[in-house]
Amino acid sequence: MGAHIETEEADGTGARRAARRDEAVRAAVEQGLLGPDSPLVGLLDVTGIRESAAELRAAFEAVVAPGTPVLHAFAVKATPLVPVLRLLHEEGVGAEVASPGELALARAAGMPPEATVLDSPAKTPSELREALSLGIAVNADNPQELTRIDALMGSSTSRSPLGIRVNPQVGGGSIEALSTATATSKFGVALRDEGAREWVVQAYLDRPWLTRLHAHTGSQGIPLALMARGVAETYALAEEINRRAGRRQVDTLDIGGGLPVNFASEATAPTYAQYARLLAEEVPGLLDGRYGLVTEFGRSLLAKHGTVVARVEYAKASGGRAVAVTHAGVQVAARTVYAPGSWPLRISAYDAKGRPKEGPVVVQDVAGPACFAGDLLAEGRSMPLLEQGDYAAALDTGAYYFAHHYGYNSLVRPGVFGFGPGGRFAVVRRAQSVEEIVAESGGSEVDALTRARWEVP
Numbered sequence: 373m374g375a376h377i378e379t380e381e382a383d384g385t386g387a388r389r390a391a392r393r394d395e396a397v398r399a400a401v402e403q404g405l406l407g408p409d410s411p412l413v414g415l416l417d418v419t420g421i422r423e424s425a426a427e428l429r430a431a432f433e434a435v436v437a438p439g440t441p442v443l444h445a446f447a448v449k450a451t452p453l454v455p456v457l458r459l460l461h462e463e464g465v466g467a468e469v470a471s472p473g474e475l476a477l478a479r480a481a482g483m484p485p486e487a488t489v490l491d492s493p494a495k496t497p498s499e500l501r502e503a504l505s506l507g508i509a510v511n512a513d514n515p516q517e518l519t520r521i522d523a524l525m526g527s528s529t530s531r532s533p534l535g536i537r538v539n540p541q542v543g544g545g546s547i548e549a550l551s552t553a554t555a556t557s558k559f560g561v562a563l564r565d566e567g568a569r570e571w572v573v574q575a576y577l578d579r580p581w582l583t584r585l586h587a588h589t590g591s592q593g594i595p596l597a598l599m600a601r602g603v604a605e606t607y608a609l610a611e612e613i614n615r616r617a618g619r620r621q622v623d624t625l626d627i628g629g630g631l632p633v634n635f636a637s638e639a640t641a642p643t644y645a646q647y648a649r650l651l652a653e654e655v656p657g658l659l660d661g662r663y664g665l666v667t668e669f670g671r672s673l674l675a676k677h678g679t680v681v682a683r684v685e686y687a688k689a690s691g692g693r694a695v696a697v698t699h700a701g702v703q704v705a706a707r708t709v710y711a712p713g714s715w716p717l718r719i720s721a722y723d724a725k726g727r728p729k730e731g732p733v734v735v736q737d738v739a740g741p742a743c744f745a746g747d748l749l750a751e752g753r754s755m756p757l758l759e760q761g762d763y764a765a766a767l768d769t770g771a772y773y774f775a776h777h778y779g780y781n782s783l784v785r786p787g788v789f790g791f792g793p794g795g796r797f798a799v800v801r802r803a804q805s806v807e808e809i810v811a812e813s814g815g816s817e818v819d820a821l822t823r824a825r826w827e828v829p
């Protein structure tokens with residue numbers, strides 16, 4: 373049986389990825405990872421993740437001057453799973469972290485401090501102290517945070533490369549919630565606000581230890597040209613700082629992540645190579661060897677390598693509409709369920725043996741298990757009819773989906789498995805048990821609110 377792909381635009385890479393996914397779904401059913409008592413899993417394509425990491429490295433190697441230091445720091449929030457971070461580390465990719473939890477995950481994966489970058493809009497004094505003592509790069513979000521760093525730098529020395537995050541305010545994209553470079557974005561120092569640019573320049577002149585400059589101009593929904601403009605504005609600011617300082621004080625630009633992902637077909641588009649070439653055209657000075665580079669891609673590294681597969685528990689009809697009630701809904705696809713217009717997912721149908729389903733196309737809803745009407749993975753989708761015992765797969769869900777569990781209805785976190793050649797699987801994360809749900813839901817505090825606790829003696 374050939375690759376089960378839904379469009380014709382897939383290139384060879386996409387077709388091979390689809391073929392690996394089909395093989396993995398079949399093997400997961402055959403080996404019992406999926407079945408009546410295990411109706412939901414997340415699958416990760418190890419080969420695909422390695423390929424994307426290699427593409428990322430090659431894309432920038434092709435455009436920077438020889439010897440330019442480049443750190444690709446994976447945005448941990450996209451797929452916060454320790455074995456994934458370890459795999460990326462093995463592939464020469466570092467970590468961008470934005471919370472104590474994410475830093476702990478990166479450290480558990482063995483990420484070295486020099487490959488770790490801390491960005492977050494709400495770092496506490498103790499987070500900053502820890503990062504500086506570990507020697508992790510930190511980008512200050514705002515003047516108050518810089519004041520905290522001043523105090524820490526006054527009382528000790530640190531190997532941490534330090535910078536300021538700026539918002540070039542180049543505008544938003546098609547998804548408001550993911551647009552970081554709007555006029556009123558909560559992130560970074562808003563460069564076009566009155567006096568802000570001068571404040572940033574002076575902050576560098578006053579602090580010889582500020583050597584980096586950071587911007588992340590958005591995520592899914594931002595056109596490439598707008599991302600490149602954000603980088604260009606950041607580069608221009610670095611040049612201005614260095615001119616005013618009379619030396620190469622800013623030695624590294626952190627250009628953030630945000631490469632959009634194509635959720636409409638198997639094709640990887642845009643590619644890292646396209647973005648790197650665009651930067652080479654639009655901001656050639658950035659790549660001529662005078663600046664080191666940091667990137668922070670998340671979604672584009674992992675999305676296409678993850679698949680949620682859910683068993684169809686029941687197939688029914690409602691008001692003339694076919695509805696497949698599956699085990700994948702809001703708990704593994706919160707964005708798609710709550711904002712279906714912005715986050716449509718491709719759904720593939722597999723039969724009860726995990727083979728791509730053929731047959732006439734029927735308009736149907738693919739529903740999740742949660743108890744509210746909007747818990748739909750897909751609405752009015754034309755695809756082979758899903759029947760009881762079949763499997764529905766939500767594609768391109770390797771980032772911001774099954775690793776972002778949402779605890780609605782106390783649904784357990786599904787197991788996540790990596791797959792490699794020959795139908796072999798490795799546990800990335802065990803499925804949560806209902807005992808664990810009870811424990812994390814105050815199970816040991818059962819009497820906390822009942823009368824005895826509150827009686828006045």
Ligand SMILES: *Cc1c(COP(=O)(O)O)cnc(C)c1O
Pocket residue numbers: 447449450468491588590591592628629630631668669670671672
């Ligand atoms: C979320 C985030 C990223 C990653 O964005 P993607 O769209 O997943 O590539 C990078 N840098 C920062 C600061 C972020 O907040």
